[in-house]
Amino acid sequence: xxxxxxxxxxxxxxxxxxxxxxxxxxxxxxxxxxxxxxxxxxxxxxxxxxxxxxxxxxxxxxxxxxxxxxxxxxxxxxxxxxxxxxxxxxxxxxxxxxxxxxxxxxxxxxxxxxxxxxxxxxxxxxxxxxxxxxxxxxxxxxxxxxxxxxxxxxxxxxxxxxxxxxxxxxxxxxxxxxxxxxxxxxxxxxxxxxxxxxxxxxxxx
Numbered sequence: 001x002x003x004x005x006x007x008x009x010x011x012x013x014x015x016x017x018x019x020x021x022x023x024x025x026x027x028x029x030x031x032x033x034x035x036x037x038x039x040x041x042x043x044x045x046x047x048x049x050x051x052x053x054x055x056x057x058x059x060x061x062x063x064x065x066x067x068x069x070x071x072x073x074x075x076x077x078x079x080x081x082x083x084x085x086x087x088x089x090x091x092x093x094x095x096x097x098x099x100x101x102x103x104x105x106x107x108x109x110x111x112x113x114x115x116x117x118x119x120x121x122x123x124x125x126x127x128x129x130x131x132x133x134x135x136x137x138x139x140x141x142x143x144x145x146x147x148x149x150x151x152x153x154x155x156x157x158x159x160x161x162x163x164x165x166x167x168x169x170x171x172x173x174x175x176x177x178x179x180x181x182x183x184x185x186x187x188x189x190x191x192x193x194x195x196x197x198x199x200x201x202x203x204x205x
Contacts, residue, residue, distance in 0.1 A: 055102065
């Protein structure tokens with residue numbers, strides 16, 4: 001017997017129809033983060049600076065790029081209600097202690113993913129049918145965007161999150177030499193004064 005769809009399931013159904021995070025601009029993600037920072041009571045003087053925002057954005061795109069933008073809002077709504085628990089059943093603490101870090105964001109989103117993985121099966125079928133199925137070409141383009149983004153982070157001297165995840169697409173496009181690692185490829189490109197791997201993603205560069 002399928003459980004009756006509740007209000008939270010309806011919210012999930014709406015959230016998963018929003019824009020995929022990897023398709024979002026920096027400004028779109030910043031706007032959502034601004035809202036959740038206000039929700040958790042982070043004082044303005046402790047908001048991340050521009051450099052920290054770029055690091056946080058890179059972390060979100062790399063690790064949660066497949067999620068939808070409105071799922072961030074939903075995750076923090078559950079957090080503030082005290083209803084967000086990790087895989088061990090431990091409730092995630094809402095207080096970020098004035099440090100809205102990559103680690104804090106991951107704790108919230110990982111707990112949310114644990115909940116949504118169970119709940120998504122109850123989302124009305126029409127919602128699932130309307131979700132876009134990406135072609136291999138589209139998936140490759142997203143991978144190229146991610147590689148471009150990580151290269152821009154490398155040029156800015158920021159710490160990268162698992163850069164080797166870009167290896168398959170760089171190999172597919174014939175950009176990697178032999179057994180070259182991604183970080184070595186980035187160094188080679190930077191040494192040759194290359195501003196981009198592929199192209200400009202948006203006007204934030």
